[in-house]
Amino acid sequence: xxIKILLVGKIxxxxxxxxxxxxxxxxxxxxxxxxxxxxxFSDLPKEIAxxxxxxxxxxxIKDKKYIVSLDKEGKELSSEEFxxxxxxxxxxxxxxxxxFIIGGIYGIQEDIKKSSNFILSLSKMTFTHEFxxxxxxxxxxxxxxxxxxxxxxx
Amino acid sequence: xxIKILLVGKIxxxxxxxxxxxxxxxxxxxxxxxxxxxxxFSDLPKEIAxxxxxxxxxxxIKDKKYIVSLDKEGKELSSEEFxxxxxxxxxxxxxxxxxFIIGGIYGIQEDIKKSSNFILSLSKMTFTHEFxxxxxxxxxxxxxxxxxxxxxxx
Numbered sequence: 001x002x003i004k005i006l007l008v009g010k011i012x013x014x015x016x017x018x019x020x021x022x023x024x025x026x027x028x029x030x031x032x033x034x035x036x037x038x039x040x041f042s043d044l045p046k047e048i049a050x051x052x053x054x055x056x057x058x059x060x061i062k063d064k065k066y067i068v069s070l071d072k073e074g075k076e077l078s079s080e081e082f083x084x085x086x087x088x089x090x091x092x093x094x095x096x097x098x099x100f101i102i103g104g105i106y107g108i109q110e111d112i113k114k115s116s117n118f119i120l121s122l123s124k125m126t127f128t129h130e131f132x133x134x135x136x137x138x139x140x141x142x143x144x145x146x147x148x149x150x151x152x153x154x
Numbered sequence: 155x156x157i158k159i160l161l162v163g164k165i166x167x168x169x170x171x172x173x174x175x176x177x178x179x180x181x182x183x184x185x186x187x188x189x190x191x192x193x194x195f196s197d198l199p200k201e202i203a204x205x206x207x208x209x210x211x212x213x214x215i216k217d218k219k220y221i222v223s224l225d226k227e228g229k230e231l232s233s234e235e236f237x238x239x240x241x242x243x244x245x246x247x248x249x250x251x252x253x254f255i256i257g258g259i260y261g262i263q264e265d266i267k268k269s270s271n272f273i274l275s276l277s278k279m280t281f282t283h284e285f286x287x288x289x290x291x292x293x294x295x296x297x298x299x300x301x302x303x304x305x306x307x308x
Contacts, residue, residue: 013173013176014172015169015170015172015173015176016169016173018168018169018172019167019169019170019173022167022169076277076278076279077278077279078226078278078279078280079279079280081278082279122277122279123230123276123277123278123279124230124231124232124277125230125231125232125233125236125276125277125289125293125296126232126233126296127289127292128306131289131292135279135281135285135289138281138285139279142280152282
């Protein structure tokens with residue numbers, strides 16, 4: 001499995017930085033997760049910010065086919081369903097990269113969302129982009145444990 | 155507002171311990187959150203563990219009326235709805251303690267859930283008890299910011 005995560009913005013909370021490192025380390029025996037931190041334009045008006053952030057995202061994903069956008073209005077999955085979604089994406093991508101996109105405070109540009117393979121909602125609740133990253137990594141790790149039928153204690 | 159959180163089990167991940175401290179610190183100008191770590195019996199069979207953990211919880215909540223149990227099968231709320239739920243609970247409790255219960259790996263004993271004022275689901279996804287604590291604290295903090303109409307950047 002090859003996974004890249006695009007995150008609009010930086011990590012500002014030290015505990016999240018450490019948590020992200022922790023899950024990457026735990027995932028390393030299975031695969032390396034590539035995280036790319038993209039410039040955010042949240043100081044600009046919403047539509048302009050979305051468009052500028054979208055431009056950068058589109059350059060990265062232009063040849064890529066297996067895109068999951070994170071959005072509160074997307075589909076919620078249980079951890080088990082998410083694990084099997086990962087497996088499905090890995091199969092149809094034939095070991096190409098699966099890309100997750102986590103938008104900035106305004107979310108993700110509409111046409112990027114629409115052209116995604118899947119729009120995933122982590123919760124009805126709103127999280128900061130960096131908190132969403134932490135949850136996503138935890139669920140990818142949990143997903144791998146589910147698929148391998150291994151216990152996951154903490 | 156007075157909030158106590160009962161958590162079955164300890165915090166094992168250092169980044170979660172630091173994150174919990176961080177949100178408690180951010181909440182301190184508004185109120186102190188009391189977190190009580192209860193013994194978990196997850197090495198015992200499920201029903202016995204739930205019952206032993208339940209006994210301890212019941213001793214603590216016996217005179218208390220405003221209980222929110224966390225459970226995946228509970229009701230999901232948006233962050234805004236959660237903020238107003240906090241406000242409602244604070245009003246009806248007349249400034250008495252609101253208690254949140256986060257169960258261990260087997261969840262919370264059925265009769266405790268049933269007698270709760272509210273059963274809250276953070277997501278369809280499963281989280282460890284300590285990860286759920288981190289999310290809950292983040293949402294309480296976000297809720298306070300929403301109620302005070304203050305920006306929340308990170």
